Amino acid sequence: MIYLDNAATTRTAPEVVEAMIPFFTEMYGNPSAIYSLGSAGKKAINEARRTIAGAIGAKPEEIYFTAGGTEADNWAVKAAAESRSGKGKHIITTKIEHHAVLHSCAYLEKSGYEVTYLDVDGDGLVDTRALKEAVRPDTILISVMFANNEIGTIEPIREIGAIAREHGILFHTDAVQAFGQVPIDVEEMNIDMLSASAHKLNGPKGTGMLYIRSDVKIRSFVHGGAQERNRRAGTENVPGIVGFAAAVRRAQRIMEEKARKERELRDYLIGRIEREIPYCRLNGHREKRLPGNVNISFCFIEGESLLIMLDMRGVCASSGSACTSGSLDPSHVLLAIGLKHEEAHGSLRMTLSEENTKEELDQVVGHLKEIVQRLRDMSPLYEDFMKSRRDRT
Amino acid sequence: MYSEKVMDHFQNPRNMGEIEDASGVGTVGNAKCGDIMRIFLDIDEDGIIREARFKTFGCGAAVATSSMATELVKGKTVQEALQVTNKAVMEALDGLPPAKVHCSLLAEEAIHAALWDYAQKQGIAIQGLEKPKADIHDEDSE
Numbered sequence A: 001m002i003y004l005d006n007a008a009t010t011r012t013a014p015e016v017v018e019a020m021i022p023f024f025t026e027m028y029g030n031p032s033a034i035y036s037l038g039s040a041g042k043k044a045i046n047e048a049r050r051t052i053a054g055a056i057g058a059k060p061e062e063i064y065f066t067a068g069g070t071e072a073d074n075w076a077v078k079a080a081a082e083s084r085s086g087k088g089k090h091i092i093t094t095k096i097e098h099h100a101v102l103h104s105c106a107y108l109e110k111s112g113y114e115v116t117y118l119d120v121d122g123d124g125l126v127d128t129r130a131l132k133e134a135v136r137p138d139t140i141l142i143s144v145m146f147a148n149n150e151i152g153t154i155e156p157i158r159e160i161g162a163i164a165r166e167h168g169i170l171f172h173t174d175a176v177q178a179f180g181q182v183p184i185d186v187e188e189m190n191i192d193m194l195s196a197s198a199h200k201l202n203g204p205k206g207t208g209m210l211y212i213r214s215d216v217k218i219r220s221f222v223h224g225g226a227q228e229r230n231r232r233a234g235t236e237n238v239p240g241i242v243g244f245a246a247a248v249r250r251a252q253r254i255m256e257e258k259a260r261k262e263r264e265l266r267d268y269l270i271g272r273i274e275r276e277i278p279y280c281r282l283n284g285h286r287e288k289r290l291p292g293n294v295n296i297s298f299c300f301i302e303g304e305s306l307l308i309m310l311d312m313r314g315v316c317a318s319s320g321s322a323c324t325s326g327s328l329d330p331s332h333v334l335l336a337i338g339l340k341h342e343e344a345h346g347s348l349r350m351t352l353s354e355e356n357t358k359e360e361l362d363q364v365v366g367h368l369k370e371i372v373q374r375l376r377d378m379s380p381l382y383e384d385f386m387k388s389r390r391d392r393t
Numbered sequence B: 001m002y003s004e005k006v007m008d009h010f011q012n013p014r015n016m017g018e019i020e021d022a023s024g025v026g027t028v029g030n031a032k033c034g035d036i037m038r039i040f041l042d043i044d045e046d047g048i049i050r051e052a053r054f055k056t057f058g059c060g061a062a063v064a065t066s067s068m069a070t071e072l073v074k075g076k077t078v079q080e081a082l083q084v085t086n087k088a089v090m091e092a093l094d095g096l097p098p099a100k101v102h103c104s105l106l107a108e109e110a111i112h113a114a115l116w117d118y119a120q121k122q123g124i125a126i127q128g129l130e131k132p133k134a135d136i137h138d139e140d141s142e
């Protein structure tokens, strides 16, 4: 099997699993308990908090553990909006956010908030001038993702943070795809809130965190016990949190080497496809992009067919086609960067890890050449295109 | 998510390709929704479908339903082919996931569109055949 879907989720690293196991089998006590079986968990959580805070230049008490990236996004967007509603009810975000942010915004719109969804350019970049122009006196929150999960484009977060700071507006960034892949510093980048998720960096699923700057007062998201400084109730997912921290330690340790390796593999794969398969286009920014992200549209074919055929050859990847999303429309991200519907349907996302090899990618290119040709031979769009080309010459 | 039959027809599509100078050709669907089917029919003087071929842009179910629809109409009379409904196509494939039922409707529509084209070319009317909608997704998306 060749796994090229690391933006969807990653393999839990062996050292992460190893770190977690004792907290299932031996140190299973409730961290709120007085006895030492519980305090072992509490100690581990605090240590994890320090590790993760250190990775983004935050203070430990600014890290709140959640059950994943989706919860962190929901918390940040909804609670920030509510806590600032005295000042105004206007939110600025982008058209390419993850649904965890977009649907939270849609929810707020139903209760009287106004949301501006910024356009992005053909590479998926937010225009900071357009952002400045969108700012109003009643703007209370800017939420822009650090890096996009589909096309890998990395946004100008530092500039956006500066704009937010200048206008006294809260700034949240969904860094689920970026955390652990590229350096992040919440101080330098003026980030007030940041969402991250463990399973995107070889940690366990269902564990994430929201960084909330200490001077930002927003309501708790889950009400109940006094866990997470009264802001996120519920007995802590101790093994998950320990695993998250182990994954962050690993990511910090290997970040440079991993990024270098992935970039090399990424550019090799993109280069071969562009040279050897006609009628395709790279989606997303060529340089300002996550090290492991490859997203290519193959004209005249549809993504689900492509994915099934790749799966039959042992290759795991994903697509922005409507047929794989269960909705009628293809990916909102691909439409936002200006792709025609049929180009969006024919998109293929391959997200690499440092464990992939050139030999694997050579195999994948071989499969792709064969599959794309096969599907084009089947496609009435390709037939029409070839006929019109013949007629012209 | 797909039945074995669907996977078989996807992997080994029957009757894939074109028919030159076909008696009737029908194209339905649109790229916006991600499926386009084109069906070619070769119909003899007795009104029997001698050959049926298809070209499809779309998901696994779109390919499999096109393949099955061409299989089902081959050797049939025009009247019999009209009776090949989307349900018949689905049953022959041992079912489709709910989100993919529209592919079988598209296949039925493509057959009808090809028969309509045949009738137009022959200058005849086929009883029970109405002018196909240009795009069956128009009403779905509203």
Ligand SMILES: Cc1ncc(COP(=O)(O)O)c(C=O)c1O
Pocket: A007, A008, A067, A068, A069, A070, A071, A073, A098, A100, A145, A147, A148, A149, A174, A176, A177, A197, A198, A206, A207, A208
């Ligand atoms: C950009 C982005 N935000 C949020 C999420 C949701 O994270 P989780 O799966 O941890 O809920 C994901 C992952 O699917 C993502 O890629």
